[in-house]
Amino acid sequence: MDTTTSVSSPTITEIDLLSYLIQHAVDNQFSVAVWRLPNNNTRHIILSRQHEKLKTDITLEELPTGFIFAPFDTASERIYLKADFSFSFTDDGLNEPVTPLEITSSAWLQAKRDEIKKRKAGYYHIQRTSGDTQKDAYLNVVALGIAETEKETFQKVVPSRSKAVTLPPDFDIVNAFMKLCAGNPNALISFVSTPETGSWLGATPEMLVNVEGHTIFKTVALAGTQPYREGMNLKSVAWTQKDIEEQALVERYIISCFKRIRLREYDEHGPKTVVAGNLLHLKSEFTVDMQATDFLQLGTTMLQLLHPTSAVCGMPLNAALDFLRKHEGYDRQFYAGFLGPVNFKNNIHIFVNLRCAQLLESQAVLYAGAGVTIDSVPEQEWEETEIKMNTLLNVISPVRPA
Numbered sequence: 001m002d003t004t005t006s007v008s009s010p011t012i013t014e015i016d017l018l019s020y021l022i023q024h025a026v027d028n029q030f031s032v033a034v035w036r037l038p039n040n041n042t043r044h045i046i047l048s049r050q051h052e053k054l055k056t057d058i059t060l061e062e063l064p065t066g067f068i069f070a071p072f073d074t075a076s077e078r079i080y081l082k083a084d085f086s087f088s089f090t091d092d093g094l095n096e097p098v099t100p101l102e103i104t105s106s107a108w109l110q111a112k113r114d115e116i117k118k119r120k121a122g123y124y125h126i127q128r129t130s131g132d133t134q135k136d137a138y139l140n141v142v143a144l145g146i147a148e149t150e151k152e153t154f155q156k157v158v159p160s161r162s163k164a165v166t167l168p169p170d171f172d173i174v175n176a177f178m179k180l181c182a183g184n185p186n187a188l189i190s191f192v193s194t195p196e197t198g199s200w201l202g203a204t205p206e207m208l209v210n211v212e213g214h215t216i217f218k219t220v221a222l223a224g225t226q227p228y229r230e231g232m233n234l235k236s237v238a239w240t241q242k243d244i245e246e247q248a249l250v251e252r253y254i255i256s257c258f259k260r261i262r263l264r265e266y267d268e269h270g271p272k273t274v275v276a277g278n279l280l281h282l283k284s285e286f287t288v289d290m291q292a293t294d295f296l297q298l299g300t301t302m303l304q305l306l307h308p309t310s311a312v313c314g315m316p317l318n319a320a321l322d323f324l325r326k327h328e329g330y331d332r333q334f335y336a337g338f339l340g341p342v343n344f345k346n347n348i349h350i351f352v353n354l355r356c357a358q359l360l361e362s363q364a365v366l367y368a369g370a371g372v373t374i375d376s377v378p379e380q381e382w383e384e385t386e387i388k389m390n391t392l393l394n395v396i397s398p399v400r401p402a
């Protein structure tokens with residue numbers, strides 16, 4: 001019997017199945033992660049019966065197949081969703097199960113097929129612990145940041161803020177996820193929902209750690225922001241000196257991490273202009289041959305060293321972090337933390353959790369930050385955080401106050 005085709009018969013769509021699986025997770029106190037990798041047409045979903053708390057000194061390469069979800073604060077607990085059920089979809093159809101995990105998952109779903117009907121999925125939501133960052137307060141933090149760069153306390157700091165918007169009554173998480181996939185082909189699209197963390201939806205352009213088949217390590221330096229308009233010629237986009245320097249600082253930070261472990265052989269490409277949904281950034285790519293350099297657990301080592309990078313915190317790290325703790329005025333939680341699938345077919349794809357929203361019962365809390373250097377203008381940094389929030393806002397399409 002072909003179990004896959006019968007579950008994905010024409011009347012049951014991918015949206016129906018994703019909705020069913022998410023709702024099943026919520027009904028059973030399971031955790032769930034749904035994602036689509038950049039420039040890829042496959043959507044993945046895993047359900048985890050009991051998410052685990054990870055120690056900070058874990059070895060990524062030794063974890064079972066699953067999804068990591070870590071907050072910005074390195075002292076706070078990281079969550080791991082071990083995959084107990086795993087499915088993937090391409091072209092609106094459930095893919096043939098291949099791995100033992102997919103085969104058992106498929107048989108399980110087949111037994112549930114009579115329960116699957118069209119309905120909206122629920123999700124876990126927790127209480128928000130702080131209010132919106134007021135504009136005056138944000139402008140003030142940016143001005144303080146500029147003053148500290150003048151005093152050479154640090155060269156760059158990345159103050160962020162949060163803003164709640166009301167969800168429309170017909171908000172549908174699977175629909176929002178699909179819209180994010182369509183509008184952000186170069187991003188990791190993710191939805192993570194656990195009883196403890198609540199629900200987070202995102203479309204991040206920033207890869208943190210990628211390991212392919214135990215052999216190739218990649219990371220990127222991403223910074224500099226301007227709006228992208230359909231049809232723009234990327235080759236003729238001009239960048240300000242401020243953006244170029246801001247991105248160069250992230251590059252230098254990555255190179256300083258390589259130096260700390262005496263890794264000298266890496267390829268660096270860029271920076272070049274890239275599209276991230278409604279925005280443009282400058283991006284350089286770093287690649288390391290892990291076998292030739294004999295750094296077989298480079299993914300784990302670099303994750304420890306890189307997070308939080310100068311793209312989301314500042315340079316030097318500790319001075320910028322102290323400043324943010326003192327002045328930012330709220331807990332970032334999972335914004336600017338990291339997330340992604342681990343050990344699916346021997347690959348690790350961990351991204352920085354940017355362009356994300358935390359979903360509450362009837363609101364979404366949007367988060368964004370902007371890199372502040374000596375050349376920053378507070379009002380422009382505020383504008384930058386507004387357009388970054390639009391990546392999610394465009395999809396959530398909230399009821400805006402009149």
Ligand SMILES: C=C(O[C@@H]1C=C(C(=O)O)C=C[C@H]1O)C(=O)O
Pocket residue numbers: 158160206222223224225281311312354355367368369370371372388
């Ligand atoms: C901090 C964010 O984005 C980061 C900061 C950028 C910048 O300052 O120009 C650009 C891309 C990201 O590295 C965010 O999206 O919240």
